[in-house]
Amino acid sequence: MRYAFTVAQTRALEEAAFAVVGGAALMQRAAHGLSVRAADLLAADRGAVYGARVVVLVGPGNNGGDALYAGQRLARRGCAVTAVQALGRPHAAGLAALLAAGGRLIGGDRFHDQDLAAADLVIDGVLGIGGRPGLPDDLAALIAGAEARRIPIVAVDLPSGVDTDTGQAPEGSVRATRTVTFGTFKPCHLIEPAASRCGQLDLVDIGLDESRTVPALAAWEPEDVAAHWPVPGPTSDKYARGVVGVDTGSQVYPGAGVLSTCGAVHGGAGMVRFLGAPRSAEIIVRDLPNVVFGEGRVQSWLVGSGWGDRADGDDVIAGLVAEGLPLVIDADGLRYLPAALPGNVLLTPHAGELARLLGIERAEVSADPATAVRRAADDTGATVLLKGATQLVAAAGVETVEVAVPGPAWTGQAGSGDVLGGLCAAVLAAGVGTRTAAVLAASVQAMAAARFPGPIPPQQLARHCASVIGEFSAALLHDLLGFVGSARSVDRAKPTRSSRSGPHGRDGRR
Numbered sequence: 001m002r003y004a005f006t007v008a009q010t011r012a013l014e015e016a017a018f019a020v021v022g023g024a025a026l027m028q029r030a031a032h033g034l035s036v037r038a039a040d041l042l043a044a045d046r047g048a049v050y051g052a053r054v055v056v057l058v059g060p061g062n063n064g065g066d067a068l069y070a071g072q073r074l075a076r077r078g079c080a081v082t083a084v085q086a087l088g089r090p091h092a093a094g095l096a097a098l099l100a101a102g103g104r105l106i107g108g109d110r111f112h113d114q115d116l117a118a119a120d121l122v123i124d125g126v127l128g129i130g131g132r133p134g135l136p137d138d139l140a141a142l143i144a145g146a147e148a149r150r151i152p153i154v155a156v157d158l159p160s161g162v163d164t165d166t167g168q169a170p171e172g173s174v175r176a177t178r179t180v181t182f183g184t185f186k187p188c189h190l191i192e193p194a195a196s197r198c199g200q201l202d203l204v205d206i207g208l209d210e211s212r213t214v215p216a217l218a219a220w221e222p223e224d225v226a227a228h229w230p231v232p233g234p235t236s237d238k239y240a241r242g243v244v245g246v247d248t249g250s251q252v253y254p255g256a257g258v259l260s261t262c263g264a265v266h267g268g269a270g271m272v273r274f275l276g277a278p279r280s281a282e283i284i285v286r287d288l289p290n291v292v293f294g295e296g297r298v299q300s301w302l303v304g305s306g307w308g309d310r311a312d313g314d315d316v317i318a319g320l321v322a323e324g325l326p327l328v329i330d331a332d333g334l335r336y337l338p339a340a341l342p343g344n345v346l347l348t349p350h351a352g353e354l355a356r357l358l359g360i361e362r363a364e365v366s367a368d369p370a371t372a373v374r375r376a377a378d379d380t381g382a383t384v385l386l387k388g389a390t391q392l393v394a395a396a397g398v399e400t401v402e403v404a405v406p407g408p409a410w411t412g413q414a415g416s417g418d419v420l421g422g423l424c425a426a427v428l429a430a431g432v433g434t435r436t437a438a439v440l441a442a443s444v445q446a447m448a449a450a451r452f453p454g455p456i457p458p459q460q461l462a463r464h465c466a467s468v469i470g471e472f473s474a475a476l477l478h479d480l481l482g483f484v485g486s487a488r489s490v491d492r493a494k495p496t497r498s499s500r501s502g503p504h505g506r507d508g509r510r
Ligand SMILES: NC(=O)C1=CN([C@@H]2O[C@H](COP(=O)(O)OP(=O)(O)OC[C@H]3O[C@@H](n4cnc5c(N)ncnc54)[C@H](OP(=O)(O)O)[C@@H]3O)[C@@H](O)[C@H]2O)[C@@H](O)CC1
Pocket: 014, 015, 023, 026, 027, 028, 030, 059, 060, 061, 062, 063, 064, 066, 087, 088, 126, 127, 128, 129, 130, 131, 132, 133, 134, 135, 136, 156, 157, 182, 206
């Protein structure tokens, strides 16, 4: 699990550490970690650190200070280091240290694209957590030149130009090969589009103590998903695995009914009851013969996908909410919400649907998705899974927003959301809590897309989800019985106390 803290939280953590060791010591720790990772990159790329030509883009704050002190260390290891005054006046002590080690400083107006031609590495120390989003055009053009020449770029703390707390990345923000961050992750490391501008992420321990601060984000990793997936035990029957009731699809959108059922089946439900559109049922009976159609015992419900306009939408949802079972409300079902919902109701909007729910523009959701999803949870009382490039889950009254394992954009296609609704309902039927179920389902779909990338139709991707889930099971059998499952490739880590509820208070309430 990776935890991220906002700028305000990071500043408070740094203040506390300052009081113990002083600001200069923290900067030296940061610069040391940065220089070691920059040197590793140089050694890997060109076989040696000695003799490398390093360009350090320096801004006016401590981010530039970190970069200058790292430049000093690289100069001492035999690199030719040129600091470029990219923005404002550089950190005075850091600059003096670099110059004393043999580095040099050039004014930004005297450094041009062609001067980059010989560089082996660019260090981006323009802006850190004190930065406002966006970079001046001439600086953005210089950075674009380094990217075009495929010169590796190491970002100090975060890629300059991005919005630290929201993950927005205005045109011209740095796209790094590697980002070396200090103390804690920040939201921009985990939320798109900034996250993919970080390249490889490294966290340097500078001695911050975040254990008593509730994180803004908790990002799941594949081993967390494997450790929390509800794998059936030796005595589990279909009711232990869980029965999903599905009321989806319509005469106009029969496919959504089929795909949501497909998601529930391949997500591991013990049984799926389809009670949705007759036209969907005609296809399901042929393609998924294990699905049943009569009323009966159900442990979670999935409704809304492919409904279109539905005259009894309000009544259906009100009735299921009153029943009290875990309930997934997807797509068109989101148009029929009662005023207040309990936390075991999971809403699965994409950005446009979330905007409609909140009565705001889609662009506002995209500008700060973590705030939007948390507000939706607080306003409705439900748990909310925001689908999209970064999949976020928020529960009412809970400060920390969960981030699902990211995957390739191949899941961005019609039908993916229907399958995801089914996956969510399957995990809920197995008895997993709503927030965790939503993160597990979104993560497994992303992991399947990462394992089997390409333009794969959603029903086939659902089958690949089943393969990924099967590996969690193979890992568990290995642990239980001591044999090596042939398909084992997921490293199954036992959840630690801290990853379940721990010091970061994943269940922490405001
Ligand atoms: N604190 C610590 O303990 C540690 C901190 N560390 C390091 O410090 C970094 C944070 O340092 P920082 O606070 O000095 O902020 P930083 O981002 O370097 O620059 C702020 C300056 O930029 C300016 N400016 C902003 N946006 C702009 C824009 N778009 N265009 C133009 N100018 C803009 C802004 O101007 P102003 O807002 O005042 O007008 C201000 O002058 C952090 O990321 C980490 O690398 C590590 O050493 C570990 C210990």
